[in-house]
Amino acid sequence: MQALLRLGLARSLTCRKVDGFALQYARSFASGEQTITIRDALNSALDEEMSRDNDVFILGEEVGEYQGAYKITRGLLQKYGAERVRDTPITEAGFTGIATGAAMAGLKPVCEFMTFNFAMQAIDQIINSAAKTLYMSAGTIPVPIVFRGPNGAAAGVAAQHSQCFAAWYSHVPGLKVLAPYDAEDSRGLLKAAIRDPDPVVFLENEILYGESFPVTDEIMSKDFVSPIGKCKVMREGTDVTLVAFGKLVGYNLKVAEELEKEGISCEVINLRTLKPIDRDTIVASVRKTHRLVSTEEGWPQCGIGAEIMAIATEECFDDLDAAPERVTGAEVPMPYAANLEAAALPQIADIIKVVKRVVGK
Amino acid sequence: MDEHESDRLCFIGGALSPSQPASCYRTLDSTGACIEDAEVPHDIDENMALRIYETMVKLQTMDVIFYEAQRQGRFSFFMTSNGEEATIIGSAAALSDEDHIFSQYREHGALLYRGFSFLDMAHQCFGNMRGHGKGRQMPIHYGSKVHNFQTVSAPLATQLPHAVGAAYALKLQGQKAVTAVYFGEGAASEGDFHAALNFAATLSAPVLFICRNNGWAISTPATEQYKGDGIVGRGPSYGIPSVRVDGGDVRAVYNATAEARRTALEHTCPVLIEAMSYRSGHHSTSDDSSRYRTAEEMGVWRARDPATRFHNFIVGRGWWDADRERQLRVDSRKQVVDALTEAQKGAKPPLSELFTDVYADMPWHLREQAAEAHAHAERHPDSLHGISLK
Numbered sequence: 001m002q003a004l005l006r007l008g009l010a011r012s013l014t015c016r017k018v019d020g021f022a023l024q025y026a027r028s029f030a031s032g033e034q035t036i037t038i039r040d041a042l043n044s045a046l047d048e049e050m051s052r053d054n055d056v057f058i059l060g061e062e063v064g065e066y067q068g069a070y071k072i073t074r075g076l077l078q079k080y081g082a083e084r085v086r087d088t089p090i091t092e093a094g095f096t097g098i099a100t101g102a103a104m105a106g107l108k109p110v111c112e113f114m115t116f117n118f119a120m121q122a123i124d125q126i127i128n129s130a131a132k133t134l135y136m137s138a139g140t141i142p143v144p145i146v147f148r149g150p151n152g153a154a155a156g157v158a159a160q161h162s163q164c165f166a167a168w169y170s171h172v173p174g175l176k177v178l179a180p181y182d183a184e185d186s187r188g189l190l191k192a193a194i195r196d197p198d199p200v201v202f203l204e205n206e207i208l209y210g211e212s213f214p215v216t217d218e219i220m221s222k223d224f225v226s227p228i229g230k231c232k233v234m235r236e237g238t239d240v241t242l243v244a245f246g247k248l249v250g251y252n253l254k255v256a257e258e259l260e261k262e263g264i265s266c267e268v269i270n271l272r273t274l275k276p277i278d279r280d281t282i283v284a285s286v287r288k289t290h291r292l293v294s295t296e297e298g299w300p301q302c303g304i305g306a307e308i309m310a311i312a313t314e315e316c317f318d319d320l321d322a323a324p325e326r327v328t329g330a331e332v333p334m335p336y337a338a339n340l341e342a343a344a345l346p347q348i349a350d351i352i353k354v355v356k357r358v359v360g361k
Numbered sequence: 362m363d364e365h366e367s368d369r370l371c372f373i374g375g376a377l378s379p380s381q382p383a384s385c386y387r388t389l390d391s392t393g394a395c396i397e398d399a400e401v402p403h404d405i406d407e408n409m410a411l412r413i414y415e416t417m418v419k420l421q422t423m424d425v426i427f428y429e430a431q432r433q434g435r436f437s438f439f440m441t442s443n444g445e446e447a448t449i450i451g452s453a454a455a456l457s458d459e460d461h462i463f464s465q466y467r468e469h470g471a472l473l474y475r476g477f478s479f480l481d482m483a484h485q486c487f488g489n490m491r492g493h494g495k496g497r498q499m500p501i502h503y504g505s506k507v508h509n510f511q512t513v514s515a516p517l518a519t520q521l522p523h524a525v526g527a528a529y530a531l532k533l534q535g536q537k538a539v540t541a542v543y544f545g546e547g548a549a550s551e552g553d554f555h556a557a558l559n560f561a562a563t564l565s566a567p568v569l570f571i572c573r574n575n576g577w578a579i580s581t582p583a584t585e586q587y588k589g590d591g592i593v594g595r596g597p598s599y600g601i602p603s604v605r606v607d608g609g610d611v612r613a614v615y616n617a618t619a620e621a622r623r624t625a626l627e628h629t630c631p632v633l634i635e636a637m638s639y640r641s642g643h644h645s646t647s648d649d650s651s652r653y654r655t656a657e658e659m660g661v662w663r664a665r666d667p668a669t670r671f672h673n674f675i676v677g678r679g680w681w682d683a684d685r686e687r688q689l690r691v692d693s694r695k696q697v698v699d700a701l702t703e704a705q706k707g708a709k710p711p712l713s714e715l716f717t718d719v720y721a722d723m724p725w726h727l728r729e730q731a732a733e734a735h736a737h738a739e740r741h742p743d744s745l746h747g748i749s750l751k
Binding site: 057083084086088089091093094095096097098099100101102103104105106107109124125128129133134135136137138139140141142173174176196197198229276277279 | 461463493494495497498502504506511512514515516519521522523524525526527528529530531533534540552553555556557559560563564717718719720721722724725726
């Protein structure tokens with residue numbers, strides 16, 4: 001963990017000095033456009049929900065004094081105190097179980113994993129306890145809890161620090177699984193997750209933490225929440241549907257921009273919620289475009305893409321003009337060497353190639 | 362050199378410096394007679410003594426008859442508490458009703474003490490709609506929100522971090538209550554045990570860790586489970602006040618738990634209790650313990666029945682006699698048999714309950730699956746095998 005901390009910070013975090021807590025998250029520019037980083041979007045969402053509901057508290061490794069391994073909890077210890085922003089000993093199974101028990105007793109914990117790779121040590125508590133207790137207790141004991149942290153491929157941190165767990169958690173009844181892409185998602189979905197009565201797995205992306213995205217006054221409002229269980233069509237198109245979650249939504253938007261120059265119109269869907277997945281939006285899009293490509297950094301077998309393919313073939317078999325295709329990470333543990341790492345992950349050029357094949361160009 | 366430094370190279374613990382094991386607190390001898398000068402800060406009055414004793418007898422009666430019912434194939438699984446009645450009920454009696462109990466699976470005596478009925482238990486074992494559970498959990502995995510008794514979490518020791526988290530919640534909510542979590546000495550080998558103790562200490566959580574050291578983890582004896590001084594020996598190294606108690610002595614268990622509770626609330630800290638007892642019955646209905654332990658050993662321990670020991674104590678105090686004993690046994694037996702008879706006729710959960718409570722609000726995919734199942738069942742009533750639709 002310490003190794004990751006150093007690597008992760010060195011590579012992806014530009015430490016800014018924060019003066020006090022009264023931080024104006026969104027930066028305004030002369031053009032009037034506001035932007036905000038994913039880090040600040042998540043941080044402001046946590047802040048607002050802690051302020052709104054005293055039952056919300058954060059626990060995890062380095063979330064307090066250190067302000068989070070990726071500074072997502074910056075300033076919250078100073079504002080809400082050590083009882084509600086709780087640094088814990090280094091035992092994932094321990095603090096995940098603590099969070100689950102606290103939720104059983106009426107609190108609404110936000111449980112931060114330094115990365116979801118380390119949540120493997122706690123997955124029994126997530127699946128056997130958090131996800132199943134409402135059902136096992138015949139509906140009497142809800143477990144409102146958010147498990148959050150960076151998921152998926154990071155950069156230069158190899159096999160045990162670079163893995164996507166979206167498919168693992170999506171498989172489990174009782175869990176909701178969310179994966180934000182931009183600042184709107186990060187704020188709206190995290191706030192919705194904290195208010196949700198069920199356990200939610202919230203899969204962030206380390207690479208995106210420092211990226212800025214445009215926001216509106218509405219998105220920055222403390223009352224802003226995004227609906228759980230709904231995709232967002234990021235860009236409308238007519239020739240092919242591109243489906244992704246998290247970072248690869250950004251890739252697909254670039255692909256769409258690129259292919260527009262060649263006369264291919266791509267509809268880009270941001271899944272946002274992986275469970276329960278928004279089948280209707282995907283189906284409506286495929287019935288319109290008649291072609292489908294799903295992209296993800298995770299492994300192909302039983303992956304999110306496999307589910308998208310199943311939806312398309314079960315619901316839209318006669319609407320499809322070409323066999324739908326998946327672009328996924330290579331089915332190998334992540335190598336460290338930068339060239340092999342890049343080769344193991346879908347790149348924009350790979351997606352363009354597959355989309356062209358699917359549309360027959 | 363200051364007092365924490367030494368010019369001696371000295372290893373502590375283990376074979377190189379064997380230390381004395383922690384002593385075992387007891388107030389009644391093996392016949393139930395009071396040990397003179399025993400420290401009894403919380404004496405048990407007549408009302409409480411009788412409530413404890415009656416619950417012990419009810420638990421024994423229930424265990425015998427429910428066990429037989431399982432052997433007759435009326436439900437799939439059961440576990441008895443023989444030999445550990447004093448540990449379970451003595452500790453439960455020292456708790457307040459506001460305290461949350463997280464059990465392992467062999468502590469239904471605590472639930473019985475809190476007023477959960479034989480019928481509630483029978484409904485649960487038969488997987489009925491009535492009673493707790495909607496037929497969701499396997500037999501004896503009880504839970505009851507109104508009794509502040511958390512539904513049993515089967516993967517061993519997962520309940521320990523839960524109890525710490527719940528205790529942390531009680532603390533943050535400003536409640537004057539503790540959580541009490543039960544576990545066996547075998548479960549204490551799980552990583553969750555160590556995590557829970559360390560977290561409870563560092564989070565200053567008012568939780569009582571109550572270990573039933575009954576000597577056997579299914580067929581693995583405690584001697585193969587650890588090398589240190591049992592479970593109590595681990596407490597101080599986590600910074601947790603700890604005590605070993607004679608788990609067959611109800612009065613000792615009650616006093617240890619009451620003191621532990623007082624300490625936990627006064628100092629906002631966890632306390633560890635190791636109650637030494639013996640699992641006189643099999644681990645569960647899935648094993649035959651005569652295959653891995655001797656008849657002599659089992660015989661010796663059965664002769665030390667904790668209920669008999671406490672019976673002698675209350676008779677000695679003039680609070681109990683043979684007539685009341687006979688009446689209690691007859692009444693308990695009838696109540697248990699009636700409960701099983703009634704529960705066996707109880708309605709099972711309908712098909713619609715298959716899909717509820719997965720989420721607070723049913724998402725589209727479960728609504729769709731429920732509708733499909735319902736439509737299929739209506740088209741093919743034979744496929745229901747007696748399950749009602751709603």
